Amino acid sequence: MEGRRQLALQTVDLTAGFMVWVALSSLLPSIRQDIAIPAAQMGLVTAVPVVLGSILRVPMGYWAGLFGARTVFLASFAALIAPVWFLSEASTSADLLVGGVFLGIAGAVFSVGVTSLPKYFPSQRHGFVNGVYGFGNMGTALSTWLAPVAAAAIGWRGAMKLYLVLLGALVVLNLALGDRREPRVRTPILRQLRALAGDAQLWVLSLFYFVTFGAFVALTVYLPSFLTSHYGLGETSAGAATSAFVVVAATVRVLGGWLGDRLDCYRLLASAFAALALGAGMLAAAPGLPAYLAGVYLVGIACGIGNGAVFKLVPLRFAKHAGPANGIVSMMGGLGGFFPPLVLSASMSAFGTNAPGLAAFGVFATACLAAALVMQRRGSGRAA
Template identity: 55%
Template sequence: MNKKLQLPLQTANLVVGFMVWVLISSLLPFIREDIAIPAEKLAIVTAVPVVLGSILRIPLGYYANIFGARIIFFVSFILLLFPVFYISAASTFADLIVGGTFLGIGGAVFSVGVTSLPKYYPKEKHGLVNGIYGMGNMGTAISTFAAPVIATQVGWSMTVKFYLVLLLIFAALNFIFGDKQEVKVKTPILEQIKGVYKNEKLWFFSLFYFITFGSFVAFTIFLPNFLVTYFELEKVDAGMRTAGFIAVATFLRPVGGWLADKFQPLFLLMGVFAGLTFAAIILAFSPTIALYTAGSMLIAVAAGIGNGVIFKLVPFYFNKQAGIANGIVSMMGGLGGFFPPLLLSIIHSMTGSYSIGFMAFSQVALASLVLVIWLYYMDRLSMSAEVFNSTGQGILVTDASGTIQSVNPAFTRLTGYTEEEVIGSNPNMYSSGRHSKEFYTSMWSQIGQDGLWQGEIWNKRKNGEEYLELLSISAVKDGSGDVTRYVGTFSDITPRG
C-alpha cells in the first residue's frame, strides 16, 4: 500500500516545491509597491531562484538514490522554511535576492521524483509515470493564480507566511508516508558521472530540456510582470492568464510521456521543436494580445509534450545512472528558465522591443529540430551497427567489383580471418577449390538476373579446414539500378560425425 502512495505523494510534493519556487515572481507586482526595485533588475529578482533550483538538481537526484525520496523531500521542506520566513519580512532588494536564491530548493526537488518513481514501475510505463509526476509543475500555476488573489485580501507578507504552514504539513506527510524501504543505489557520484558524461545523448537531452522546460519556466516567471507592463492588464488578470499557460503545459506533460511510451520519442520531439519555432516567430511579430495569446499557448502545448517525452528518454538510456543523469538534464532545464528572461530584458532595454529576443528563440528551436533529426538517423545507424556486430551469422560486404569492404565478428569466429586480414581482398581467398568454374559462373549469372543467390558451398578456414556453409549473396542497387555492393551472409552447416 505504501508503494502505491508514492506517485500521488511525490507529485503533491512537486506541486508544493514549485509553489514555493515561484513565490517571488507570483507576488512581484505587490512586492514592488513596498520595495523599490529598479526596472532593469526585475528580471534578476525573478531569475535568482532558478539558479540554485537548477544546480541543486544534480546532488538531489544523486542523494535520492542514496537515501531515498522520503528523506530528501523531508529535509528539503524543512530547509525551505528559512528563506520563506526571511522573504515574508523582506524590506530591501537585497533581502529578496538572498531569500530568493534559497527558494531554489523548491525547484530542485524535481530530480528526486524522476529518480525515485521509475523504480516502482516497468519500463514501458516510465513515460506516463514521469509525465504524471511532472504535472507537479502545476504548483507554479497555483501560486501564480492564488497568491495575488490572497495578497489583495491580507497583503503579500502574510500570503508568504501561509507557505510556512504548507511546508510543515508536507514535511510531516513525507516523514509518515514516505517509503522507508525504497531501493537504494550506492554507486559513488564520481563513478556515476564517469558513466554518463561521455555519452553524447546526455548532452543532447540536456539541450532539448534546456529549451522545452526552460521555455516553460521562463514564461512562467516572465509573463505576470510582462502582461502588466506591456499590455497594461490588471495584476489578477495577468496572473490568471499565466496560470492558464501553466495549466496547459502541465496537463500535456503526461500526454507527452504517454505518447512516448506508444510511439518513437524522437519523432515526437521533431514535432515539438517545429511547434516552438513557429510559436516564437508568432511572438516576434505579435502586436496584439490575441496573437500573443495564440503564440504563448502554442509554446505551452509544445513545451508540455516535450517535457514529457524527454523524461521518457532519460531513464530508458540511463537506467543505472538515473540519479545523476536526471539531475544533469533537469538542471539544464532549470537554467533554461534563467537566461531567457534576462536576455529579453537586456534586448528590450537596448532596443525597446522584445521581438529580437523571440526571433532568437525561434532560431535556437529550429537548430534543435535539426539536431533531433540528426540524432534519429544516428540512432538508426547505431542500431544497424549493433545488429551487424551481434548477429550469429557471418556477414561480409564487398564493393561492386567484389573487394571486401567490411566483415562482422561472426565472420571472424566462423572463418578464423580477422577484419584486418580480409579488408581489400577478394572472397576467393578462402575458396576450398571443390567447386568448378561453371558453378561460380552460374551463381553470378543468377545474382545478375535476380539480385540474389542462395545455396550450399564449401569454403576453407584460415587453418586450412574445409567446411560447408549455407550462403546467401544479395546485390544492393542504387536509385538508378546500378549495383553498388554485394552482401553475403552465411552459417556453418558442416555435418558433424
Template identity: 45%
Template sequence: MNKSTGKIQLPLQAISLTMGFAAWTAISPLMPFMTDFEITEGEKSLIIAIPVILGSILRIPFGYLTNVIGARLIFLISFIFLMFPIFYLSIANSTTDLIIAGLFLGVGGAVFSVGVTSLPKYYPKERAGYANGMYGLGNLGTALSAFLAPPIAMAIGWQSTVRLYMVALGIMILANFFLGDKFEKKVKAPLKEQIIQVSKDYKVYLLSFWYFISFGSFVAFGLFLPNYLVSTFDLTPVDAGLRTGTFIALATVCRPLGGILGDKLAPLSTTRTVFIGLIIGALLLSSNHHIFFFTVGCLLVAICAGLGNGLIFKLLPMFYTKEAGTVNGIVSMMGGLGGFFPPLIITSVVASFGTSKPAFLFLALSGIIALITMFWMGKKEESVQ
C-alpha cells in the same frame, strides 16, 4: 517494490513537487504587489531569475542522493529548509532581501530530480513515461502560485500571503514523514565516476539541450509573464496572474500526455513534431505583439513545451538505468538553467531595441537547432525513432 507502494508514492511525490514548485516561484506573482519599496526593471528581472540558479545546480546532487538515501528523506530535508527562506521573504524590505530569499527558494525547484529518479523504481520500463509524466503534474505548483497568490495578496497583503506557504510546507513535511517509503530501493555508485562515465555519452548533451529549451521555456514564461504582462499590456496584477497560471497549467497538463505519447508512439519522432510546434509559437511571438497574437503564441509554446518535457523524460530511462539519478540531475539542471537567462535577455533586448521580439526569435532559432540535432540522433539511435 510492490505495486501498492508505487500507487502511494506517485501522488505523494507529485504533490510534494507541487509544493516545491509553489515555493520556488513564490516571488514572481507577488512582485507587482511589492510597492512598499522601489524595484527597478533590471532588479525585477534579476530577482525573478535568481531562484533558478540553486534550483538548477542542486538537481544533480538531489538526483544522486535520491538513489542513495531515498525520496522520503530528500523531501523532508528540503521542506524543512524551505521554511527559512519563506519566512525571510515575508519580512523582506529591500531588493537585497528578495535576492537572498529567492536564491535559497531554489531548493524548491531542485526537488524535481527526486521523483524522476525515485518513481521509475516502482514501474516497469514501458510505463516510465506515464510515471514521470504524472509526476510532472507537480509543475502545477507554479500555476497555483500564479493563480492564488495575487487575489490572496489583494485581500491580506503580500507578506501574509508568503507566510501561508509555511503552513503548506508544514503539511507536506508531515505527509512525507508518515507516507514516504522508508524502504525505497537504494542504488549506490560513486557520483564522480557516474559523471565521468555519462560525460562521454553524446546523448546526455543533446537531451540536456532539448530540455534546456522545453523546460526552460516553461520556467521562463512562468517567471517573467506576471510582471511582463503588467508592464507591457497594462493588465492588472490579478489578470496577469490568471493568464500566467493558464500558461503554466496548460504546459503542466500536457507533460503527462507527452510521456504517454512517448510510451505509445516513436518517442523521438514525436519530440521532433512537438518542437516544430514550439518553433511556430516562438515565431508568432517574434513577429506580432498584439495581445491576441501574443496569447496564441504563448499557448502554443505552452502545449509544445509541456509535451516536450514529458517526451524527453520518456527518452531518458530508455538509455540509462544505473546512472539514472545522475543523468536526470544533469538534464533537469540544464532545463532549470534554461529558465534563468530569458528574463534577463528580454529586459536587455527591450532596453536596447525597445521591443522584446528579437528575444522570441532567439527561442525559435534555438528550436530549429534542436530539431536538426534530433534528426541527426535519429540516424544513430534507430531504436527510439
C-alpha cells in the same frame, strides 16, 4: 500499490515545491508597491530562484538514489522554512535577491521524483509515470493564480507566510507516507559522473530539456510582470493568464510521456521544436494581446510534449546512473529558465521590444529540431 501511493505523494510534493519556487515572481507586482526594485534588477529578481534550483538538481538526484525520496523531500521542505520567512520580512531589493536564491531548493526537488518513481514501475510505463509526476508543474500555476488573490486580501507579506503552512503540511505528509524501504543506489557519485561524461546522448537530451523546460520556466516567471507592464492587465488577470499557460503545459506533459511510451521520442521532439519555433515567431510578431496569448499557449503545448518525451528517454537510457543523469538533464532545464528572462529584458532595454530575443529563441528551437531529426535517423529514440 506502493508505487501508486508514492506517485501520488511525490506528485503532491512536486506541486508544493513548485508553488514555493515561484512565490517571489508570483507576488512581485505587489512587492514592487512596497519595495523599490531598480529596473536593471527586475529580471535578476525573477531569475535568481532558478539558479540554485538548477545547480542543486544534480546532487538532489544522487541523494534521492542514495537516501530515498522520503528523506530528501523532508530535508528540502524543512530547509525552505527559513528563506520563506526571510522573504516575508524583506524590506530591500537585496533582501529579495538573497531570499530568492534559496527558494531554488524548491525547484531542485524535481530530480527527486524522476529518480525515485521509475523504480516502482516497468520501463514501458516510465514515460507516463514521469509525465504524471511532471504534472506537479501545476504548482507554478497555483501560485501565479492564488498568490495575487491572497496578497489582495491579506497583503503580500501575509501571502508569503501562507507558504510556511504549506511547507509544514508537506513535512508531516512525507513523514507519514514516504517509503522508508525504497531501494537505494550506493555507487559513488564521482564514479557515476565519469560514466556519464562521455555519453553524447545525455548532452543532447540536456540541450533539448534546456529549451523545452527552460521555455516553460522562463514564461512562468516572466509573464506576470510583462502582462502587467506591457499590456496593462491587472495583477489577478495576469496571474490567471500565466496560470492557464502552466495548466496547458503541465497537462500536455502527461500526454507527451504517454506518447513517448508508444512512439519514437525523437520524432516527437522534432514536432515539439517545430511548434516552439512557430510559437516564438507568433510572440515576436503579435500585434495585440489575443495573438500574443495564442502564441504563449502554443509554446505551452510544445513544452509539455517535449518535457514528457525527454523524461521517457532519460530513465530508459541511463537506468544504471539514474540519479546523476536525471540531475544533469533537469539542471540544464532549470538553467534554460534562467537566461530567457534576462535576454528578453535586455532586448526590451536595447530595442524597446522583446522581438529580437524571441527571434533568437526561435532560431535555437529550429537548431534543436534539426538535431532531433538526426537522432531520429539513428534510431535511438524508439519506445521501450
